[in-house]
Structure formats: structure tokens, C-alpha cells
Amino acid sequence: MESIYWGCLIGGAIFAVVSLVLGDLIDGLLDGAFELPGVDFFKPVVLAGSITAFGGAGIMLTRYSSLSAMTGLILSLLIGIAAAVLVFFAYIKPMRNSDVSIGFSMKELSGKIGEITIPVPEKGFGEVMIRFASGSTIQTASSFEHRPIAAGARVVIIDVVDGVLRVSEWEDDVLKDV
Structure with a gap:
């Protein structure tokens, strides 16, 4: 189970670094491929943050707690969901509302x-x-x-x-x- 947690943590971290360096290029190539119409919660940055937090929490709970594997998995999933909610409401939603356009019809x-x-x-x-x-x-x-x-x-x-x-x-x- 720990290898799955490590994969999620490393994959999420790599996605974060790559999107930081090549963000505009990736955005143009993917152009909303992971987005559902009308659902802003499933943006790639939210999903990547959630998966990274899930992996990190899983590693920490596996190594430093005496919880069972199932309890650690459930708690890691809850931490990942909480991270997704935090990223959405602390980053995505304010950034969407801050768009200012000088264009007019x-x-x-x-x-x-x-x-x-x-x-x-x-x-x-x-x-x-x-x-x-x-x-x-x-x-x-x-x-x-x-x-x-x-x-x-x-x-x-x-x-x-x-x-x-x-x-x-x-x-x-x-x-x-x-």
C-alpha cells in the first residue's frame, strides 16, 4: 500500500513542477480535457493537489501511526478530499472571480x-x-x-x-x- 502512496505523492509533485514550468503549454494542449462542463471542482490542479495530499497523508499514517491499513486508507482519502476542497475554495474560486476583462461588446x-x-x-x-x-x-x-x-x-x-x-x-x- 505504501508504494501506491509514494506513487501518488511523487506523481502529484511532478505534475505540480511540470505545470509550474510548462503551465501555459500544457493548458493549451489539454484545453479542458479533464474539466466537466459546469463543474469547476474537477480542475486538474484540484485533482493533483488532492492526489498529492492523499499520497503524503498515506505515507505519514503508514509510517508514524499504529492505525490499520484500512483505517489509514480511509483517513488518507478524507485528507485528500479536504485538500481538494481547500485548494478549490482558497485558490480556484478566488482566481476565477478575480478575472477582469477590459473587453466589451x-x-x-x-x-x-x-x-x-x-x-x-x-x-x-x-x-x-x-x-x-x-x-x-x-x-x-x-x-x-x-x-x-x-x-x-x-x-x-x-x-x-x-x-x-x-x-x-x-x-x-x-x-x-x-
Whole structure:
């Protein structure tokens, strides 16, 4: 039984070192081969951590305790499962929640407020700058109401047609009447 524990410990340690050194390459080659859709708990790093902890606990319990082989096996399995839970909730889940993307979809821009940087003529195109928490973007704009809009004017994005933002001038008076 001890040889199985050693195999799990050494295999898990080798996987950890290889994934540290060649992590991006392995991630690209495996590309989710060990992941189940909708189940984040079975990620390779969680499984490897669990197997390594199982092997290490098995060795320690076999050598330094007077427990029977079956009791040691069950306790090692429980320690491996506890390690998997710890790795998942202490590493995987926080890292997944920390992903910040500066990308956006053009369809998400409807309803956002922007500022005209290049005047928008009645029938033609100008540019509008939209600010995000991660920065700002400048996009091509046309007038929704077919009225000219001067540079510096605040506008609301009504919709997006063929990659062009259709905007209408933002009137502050609307809020004062409410």
C-alpha cells in the first residue's frame, strides 16, 4: 500500500513542477480535457493537489501511526478530499472571480453616456468617447434623430447598427423636471 502512496505523492509533485514550468503549454494542449462542463471542482490542479495530499497523508499514517491499513486508507482519502476542497475554495474560486476583462461588446454600449469628440453631422459620422472603469474607447457615431451634435456634447447611445453607435444628445433638463 505504501508504494501506491509514494506513487501518488511523487506523481502529484511532478505534475505540480511540470505545470509550474510548462503551465501555459500544457493548458493549451489539454484545453479542458479533464474539466466537466459546469463543474469547476474537477480542475486538474484540484485533482493533483488532492492526489498529492492523499499520497503524503498515506505515507505519514503508514509510517508514524499504529492505525490499520484500512483505517489509514480511509483517513488518507478524507485528507485528500479536504485538500481538494481547500485548494478549490482558497485558490480556484478566488482566481476565477478575480478575472477582469477590459473587453466589451458593442451591444453592451446601448444606454451608456458618452461625449462627442468629433462633431456628428445630420447625415454622416462623427466620434463618441465612452468611459469605462478600465479606460475609455472612441467609436464611430451617427445622430439617431438626424440632427447635428457639436463636439463636447454629452450623448446617450440609443443603439448600434453595423458597428456604428446611434446617439442622441443628452439633455440635463430631463432630470430637473422629475
